[in-house]
Structure formats: C-alpha cells, structure tokens
Amino acid sequence: MDGQLRHMLRDDDVNHDEQKQIIALGLKFRENRFYKRPFEGPQGVAVLFDKPSTRTRSSFSIGVAELGGYPLVIDKSGSQLGRGEPVADTARVLTRMAYGIVWRTFGQERVEEMAKYATVPVVNALTDQFHPCQVLADFMTIAQFRGGVDALAGQTIAYLGDAANNMANSYLLAGATAGMNVRIAGPYGYLPEQSIVDDAKRIAAENGGSILVTTDPREAVEGADCVFTDTWVSMGEEAEYEKRSKPFWDYQVNDELMKLAKPDALFQHCLPAYRGKEVTASVIDGPQSVVWDEAENRLHAQKALLTWLTGQLRGDESLLA
Numbered sequence: 001m002d003g004q005l006r007h008m009l010r011d012d013d014v015n016h017d018e019q020k021q022i023i024a025l026g027l028k029f030r031e032n033r034f035y036k037r038p039f040e041g042p043q044g045v046a047v048l049f050d051k052p053s054t055r056t057r058s059s060f061s062i063g064v065a066e067l068g069g070y071p072l073v074i075d076k077s078g079s080q081l082g083r084g085e086p087v088a089d090t091a092r093v094l095t096r097m098a099y100g101i102v103w104r105t106f107g108q109e110r111v112e113e114m115a116k117y118a119t120v121p122v123v124n125a126l127t128d129q130f131h132p133c134q135v136l137a138d139f140m141t142i143a144q145f146r147g148g149v150d151a152l153a154g155q156t157i158a159y160l161g162d163a164a165n166n167m168a169n170s171y172l173l174a175g176a177t178a179g180m181n182v183r184i185a186g187p188y189g190y191l192p193e194q195s196i197v198d199d200a201k202r203i204a205a206e207n208g209g210s211i212l213v214t215t216d217p218r219e220a221v222e223g224a225d226c227v228f229t230d231t232w233v234s235m236g237e238e239a240e241y242e243k244r245s246k247p248f249w250d251y252q253v254n255d256e257l258m259k260l261a262k263p264d265a266l267f268q269h270c271l272p273a274y275r276g277k278e279v280t281a282s283v284i285d286g287p288q289s290v291v292w293d294e295a296e297n298r299l300h301a302q303k304a305l306l307t308w309l310t311g312q313l314r315g316d317e318s319l320l321a
Contacts, residue, residue, distance in 0.1 A: 006309050007115045007122045010108070011132045011173035012199065016207045017320075018308075019139075019177050020149045024319040025304035026140045026297065027148070033300075038310045039069025039099060045306070046098040047125075050076045050105040055271060056125050056133070059298040060102050067303055072098065091117035100306060121309035123302075131166045134270050135174040136305060137297040141290055142226055144297070145266060149320065153179035153208060158224040158261070160217050160251040161278055164190045167230045167270060172200035172211065179207035185220035187247040217251045224261040228268050229253045229278045245277065254280045258288065268294050 007013060014022065028035045039045060045064045049057065057073065064071035076082040081090050087110055094101055095118040103111050103122065108129040115122040124132055142157075143149045155178075159171045163186025172192060175182035182200065184192060191213055201211045214220055221227055232248045233241050258265065267279075267289045275281040284291060308314055 003311050005119065005121065006314075007118075008132055008305055008309065009111050009115055009122065009124045010130045011135060011170045012177055012203055013132070014177065016177055016179060018314075019136075019174070020152070021313070021316065021319050022136060022304050022308050023140045023143055023152070023301065024149045025308060025313060026136070026301040027143060028319070029300040029303045030140075030144070030297065033066055033303075036307050036312060037066075037068030038307050038312050039064060039067045042068055042070040043099040044070045044072050044097060045100040045102065046094045047071050047073045048076075048079065048081070048101070048103040048105070049074070049125075050081070050103075051126065053104055053126075055295055055298050056104055059302055060125065063299050063303045063306065066299075067306060069099065087113040088117045090114070095119045100309065121306070123305065123309070127166065129166055129169055130173075131170045131270070132174065133298065133302050133305065134167070135170040137301040138228065138268055138270070138294060139174065139178060140297045140301045141268060141294045142266065144293060145290060146225075154181070155225045156181040156183065156223060157226045157228065158183045158185065158220040159228040159230075160185045160220060160253060160257075161229045161248055162186060162190050162232055162234075163192055163213070165230065165234060167228070168192050169196050171228065172196055173203065176200040176203035176209050176211060177207060179204070179209040181210045181212075183212040183214065183220040183224065185214050185217045185251060187251070188215055190247060191215070217257060218260055221257050221260045224265055226266040226268060227253055227258060227261055228270075230270055231272065231274055232278050248278065252278060252280065253283050255282055255286075258283055264288075266290050271295060 061071045101122045104125040108127045111124045232245045
C-alpha cells in the first residue's frame with residue numbers, strides 16, 4: 001500500500017496509469033457496490049457544501065456509507081466557514097477528526113488551501129475552475145460502453161457550449177491525461193484560459209492525445225465518439241438566462257449535429273439539463289444518450305477515487321488486467 005498523501009483537486013493530479021486504475025476500480029464498484037470498504041469502522045468523511053447539489057450530495061453521502069464510513073454532510077449555513085472562519089483553521093480541525101474531506105465550493109484556491117493544511121485526502125467535489133469527479137464518472141461511462149479502460153485512449157470527445165467553464169477545463173485536462181483527442185467548441189469570449197489549454201496540450205503530447213479548441217461546433221463534433229454539453233447558465237445566474245444564452249444557440253446539441261458524430265456516438269450531460277436549450281429532448285432522451293448511466297457512475301467513480309486516495313489498491317496492476 002502506498003501511504004503517500006494524495007488529493008484530487010484538479011484532473012491532472014493523477015497521471016495516465018493512475019486515472020485508468022481509478023476508473024477500472026469504479027467499474028468494479030459498479031459490478032459490486034460493496035467491493036471494498038476502506039472506511040469500515042465507521043470512519044467519518046467530511047462532505048462540505050457551499051453550493052446546492054443533488055447528484056454530488058447523493059453520490060458522496062451514499063458512497064461514503066457504502067464504503068463503510070459515516071458521511072458528515074455540512075452545508076455552508078451550518079459551518080463556521082460560512083461565517084468567515086479561515087479555511088486553514090477548518091482544515092486543521094477536520095483533519096484531526098475525519099479520514100477525508102470532500103468540498104463543493106467556489107474558488108479553486110479554497111480547496112487548494114484546504115489541502116495545504118490537511119493531513120487527510122481532500123477531494124474537489126466542484127469548484128468554479130474544475131469538476132474532476134464528474135469527468136471521472138463520464139470517462140467511466142465511456143469505458144462501460146466501449147469495453148473497458150483500455151478503450152479510452154484514442155477516443156475523440158467533443159464538448160460544446162460554455163467552453164470557459166469548469167467542465168470544459170476538466171475535459172481538457174482529464175482527456176489529455178487519458179490520451180484522448182479532446183475538442184472544445186464555444187463562442188468567442190467563452191473559450192478556456194490559455195494556461196489550461198497549454199497544460200492540456202503538454203499532457204496530451206505525453207499520452208498520445210490531441211487538443212482542439214474551436215468556435216466551430218461542426219468541426220468539434222465531426223467523427224466524435226462522444227459528445228458532451230452542459231447548461232449554458234451557471235448556478236446563480238438563472239435570472240440572466242435570456243441574456244446569457246444568446247451566444248450559445250449555435251452550440252445546441254440536436255439531431256442534426258449528432259449526425260456529424262460517429263453513428264454509435266454517445267451523448268453525455270452532467271445534469272441538470274434544460275431540454276430545448278443546450279440539448280434537444282430528442283437527443284437527451286434518445287438512443288445515443290447515456291446520461292442516466294453517467295449519473296449513476298458518479299457514485300461508483302467517487303467510491304473508487306476515495307478508496308484509491310486512502311492508498312488501498314493504489315498501483316494495483318491487477319485492476320487493469
């Protein structure tokens with residue numbers, strides 16, 4: 001067992017082989033939800049929410065319990081963090097009680113500061129910059145439908161819509177780590193930061209993948225193995241939907257656009273979805289959509305990540321056999 005303290009703060013916190021191990025472990029948990037129980041005791045895992053959540057709250061709460069642990073779920077209104085306590089102070093306290101810390105918050109610097117002072121694994125359950133747990137589940141879904149983790153390298157994935165958001169950033173870094181051909185399409189003014197694109201290109205070169213950032217949705221989708229999108233309006237911006245959505249209508253995933261992808265291309269959406277906006281009902285409710293498997297896989301992928309972060313099965317080559 002590797003006892004080195006590891007965190008999952010952004011998608012490139014793991015390398016190619018480590019990512020494959022986590023996803024392969026997630027497939028094991030999908031077959032047997034009680035495959036491993038690293039928090040037997042029960043040991044407590046702090047699950048903090050500064051933002052509302054359905055899938056993240058459900059999957060981590062149920063997941064920690066199925067791993068044999070106790071999920072201590074704390075909302076912003078019920079924590080001193082919500083009243084301005086320094087992140088470092090919270091980290092110093094929780095790290096003496098919990099066996100892991102999961103946090104859904106705003107700025108990436110917050111989870112990074114938590115990890116700086118914690119002596120237990122810290123997991124980014126979503127920040128404004130990255131959503132690594134979602135993308136682990138998304139890639140696990142591709143592996144599920146494509147015959148396993150060895151099929152991930154070489155897959156061409158296309159993400160359309162707001163390409164300046166956390167999902168686009170995570171697809172760039174995680175896809176590059178997996179050795180995928182990652183295509184990101186969004187309108188001018190809504191493209192990823194160049195520093196993240198540069199990181200992704202460097203990682204992709206190491207793993208045999210490629211990176212394309214474009215404003216042309218058709219270029220992104222042409223021949224793709226999997227098509228992704230996300231809501232055009234982030235949490236807290238709903239009142240500005242009409243104004244915010246105007247640049248994105250050309251990036252709606254509809255039947256016409258899906259016909260440009262491979263005939264067996266998968267469609268995924270991290271949810272919540274707004275039918276008739278970023279995706280048509282005919283696509284998300286159609287035969288190529290795997291969004292419900294994708295949502296379920298949040299549970300399995302996160303259990304795999306937590307198990308791996310504890311040091312159990314880290315580096316276990318039998319997972320990839």
